Amino acid sequence: MNREDQLVERTVRTIPSASSQLRSRGVSIGIGDDAAVLAPTGRTEWVLSCDAFLEGVHFLANSHPPDSVGYKSLARATSDLVAMGAKPRYFLLALALPASRTGAWLDSFLRGMARAGRFLGMRLIGGDTTNSSWISISITVLGEIARGRALTRCGAKPGDIIYVSGKLGRAQLGLDLVLNRLTRSPEFQNLLRPHLYPKIRVKLGEWLAQNRIASAMMDISDGLSTDLGRLCKASRVGARIEARNLPCVTIPSNTAQALRKLKLDPLQMALHGGDDYELLFTVPPRCVKRLRRAPGFSELSAIGRITRDRKILLLGSDGSSITLAARGWDSFREK
Amino acid sequence: MNREDQLVERTVRTIPSASSQLRSRGVSIGIGDDAAVLAPTGRTEWVLSCDAFLEGVHFLANSHPPDSVGYKSLARATSDLVAMGAKPRYFLLALALPASRTGAWLDSFLRGMARAGRFLGMRLIGGDTTNSSWISISITVLGEIARGRALTRCGAKPGDIIYVSGKLGRAQLGLDLVLNRLTRSPEFQNLLRPHLYPKIRVKLGEWLAQNRIASAMMDISDGLSTDLGRLCKASRVGARIEARNLPCVTIPSNTAQALRKLKLDPLQMALHGGDDYELLFTVPPRCVKRLRRAPGFSELSAIGRITRDRKILLLGSDGSSITLAARGWDSFREK
Numbered sequence A, B: 001m002n003r004e005d006q007l008v009e010r011t012v013r014t015i016p017s018a019s020s021q022l023r024s025r026g027v028s029i030g031i032g033d034d035a036a037v038l039a040p041t042g043r044t045e046w047v048l049s050c051d052a053f054l055e056g057v058h059f060l061a062n063s064h065p066p067d068s069v070g071y072k073s074l075a076r077a078t079s080d081l082v083a084m085g086a087k088p089r090y091f092l093l094a095l096a097l098p099a100s101r102t103g104a105w106l107d108s109f110l111r112g113m114a115r116a117g118r119f120l121g122m123r124l125i126g127g128d129t130t131n132s133s134w135i136s137i138s139i140t141v142l143g144e145i146a147r148g149r150a151l152t153r154c155g156a157k158p159g160d161i162i163y164v165s166g167k168l169g170r171a172q173l174g175l176d177l178v179l180n181r182l183t184r185s186p187e188f189q190n191l192l193r194p195h196l197y198p199k200i201r202v203k204l205g206e207w208l209a210q211n212r213i214a215s216a217m218m219d220i221s222d223g224l225s226t227d228l229g230r231l232c233k234a235s236r237v238g239a240r241i242e243a244r245n246l247p248c249v250t251i252p253s254n255t256a257q258a259l260r261k262l263k264l265d266p267l268q269m270a271l272h273g274g275d276d277y278e279l280l281f282t283v284p285p286r287c288v289k290r291l292r293r294a295p296g297f298s299e300l301s302a303i304g305r306i307t308r309d310r311k312i313l314l315l316g317s318d319g320s321s322i323t324l325a326a327r328g329w330d331s332f333r334e335k
Helices: A003-014 A066-082 A104-120 A170-179 A186-196 A202-210 A224-235 A253-262 A266-272 A285-291 B003-014 B066-082 B104-120 B170-179 B186-196 B202-210 B224-235 B253-262 B266-272 B285-291
Strands: A027-029 A036-038 A044-054 A087-097 A123-131 A136-146 A161-165 A216-220 A238-242 A278-283 A300-307 A312-315 A321-323 B027-029 B036-038 B044-054 B087-097 B123-131 B136-146 B161-165 B216-220 B238-242 B278-283 B300-307 B312-315 B321-323
Touching: A003 A087, A003 A104, A003 A123, A036 A087, A036 A123, A044 A066, A044 B087, A044 B123, A044 B136, A066 A087, A066 A104, A066 A136, A066 A186, A066 A202, A066 A216, A087 A104, A087 A202, A087 B044, A087 B136, A123 B044, A136 A202, A136 B044, A136 B087, A136 B136, A161 A285, A170 A186, A170 A266, A186 A253, A202 A216, A202 A278, A216 A224, A224 A238, A224 A266, A224 A278, A224 A312, A278 A285, B003 B087, B003 B104, B003 B123, B036 B087, B036 B123, B044 B066, B066 B087, B066 B104, B066 B136, B066 B186, B066 B202, B066 B216, B087 B104, B087 B202, B136 B202, B161 B285, B170 B186, B170 B266, B186 B253, B202 B216, B202 B278, B216 B224, B224 B238, B224 B266, B224 B278, B224 B312, B278 B285
Parallel strands: A087 A123, A238 A312, B087 B123, B238 B312
Antiparallel strands: A027 A036, A036 B044, A044 A136, A044 B036, A087 A136, A161 A278, A161 A300, A216 A278, A238 A300, A312 A321, B027 B036, B044 B136, B087 B136, B161 B278, B161 B300, B216 B278, B238 B300, B312 B321
């Protein structure tokens, strides 16, 4: 058999898939033909996005564990569906890798992706495998949502309260540990996790859309300062956020000494650190009470308000006020 | 503005797109948010596929014109929809490229892709742009088809007649010209075209599915010997094809002298050359008469028959018969 075809068979054996053998609701033809065929019900809409995860840009093949590369590539792509309030359903995987990575590396990669697939409720329905000098992973994700319920970036109104889920800057901290080769010590394992295996807030996203609680939503993939700027631009509004309300990373006391040389600044990490995949959303004041029933409500933080004035202001704990520049992740920024 | 966002705006200005400004039938939310949202009608099914097109693997950034890279990356991805009999509709583009390619190279690339988009009837609905050391293009395509009409690889039956569209090996000839730096002479321009700007048989594919003429279909992307093997395996059948019926490339007399050093063998090129994106399909004898009404019927060739015996035999003009091994494109094959 063609070696590309063999790799596809191995992939389908490991990752939750919809093939002619393993039919899934809504899938007429799964992986294995020229294309997959889906039979929509007509009651829901399809949400679609694609995301590249590249060696040397998004991960380092010799520093990041392969199962994390598999897990994270699917998780971060799926985050775009969750950011619309959709229910994750299917994905396509275009995988390019050197022949030297088709052994143990690929096995571990596929196991990580399979774990993410089970956690997120995603099934593989198609893909493409190619030999190349560098690892390149491109994932297309499909979700479902009730008609008209998708949460976009453009519905925020002046007066709406701005929320984020979880803590911000945790993925940046994990990345700093990897780049400084501080990955071996057991006390760092919990700090590494958000960077290697990001948590995707599937239930929260769906709940916010289903219950029409949020006026706008997106995920924070490039950092709060960049992504809040995008949300405000799309909604033609501004924002005022308060530094003391930002959910910053807490450095555990048993690691503080070892981390001193990294000169970590939790506020800067929360403002500009990328890769957290937490949800950023706005809630009209009349809906705030109902928000208390949200899954994981205790992990939400109200960080500020949407304003009519189209600037993004950061209010310091000392009463200062500065315009917040977009300083999150931009792969094309000149260094 | 973030430079990634600027590139997305440039892309949307050049390529036929569905954005909030440019609404398209069936698109609730187009390019510009976390994900696109499609509203299916419930009467049709969606056909989906993805395809990577990588520098150094599928094209050479310094030998292939950028508008060909843009054209071909979309055309070859769309070919998988056409191979199911679907009507091409939308695509997502995940583009990674070095900053040095974001000027004239990108402009030309986008123009080529826009031309393919108009020709194929495809609109861009989303994507992802990243800086990387190598150009990596990943395209997800979506088409529509009436329920239950998708043509798979697995419906061929013994006795069915095997057809291919167009001529086979033309893309291989074009590639040989590029690799041997024979791209400048005017007399080679027509020979280069099928490699640089492959023709996709959109109307033929749709017609065959709509009229239930074909029992199985796929596109020839990796070469007839490999792809016919896949079709036969999926259908659990074999095939007997006749060398004299294969639509081979004809070398024009004004170029024959110059091409002698390439030692071209049209039969081998037709059997194993990849990248033609012609359609390979099987037709039950009772449907052969109706096939005459197919768009582009005069360019179809009956090359053999499906057999019960699960081998693929090639009958030579001299009466010889050999088992045809899959010797088409396999990026992982050891050289």
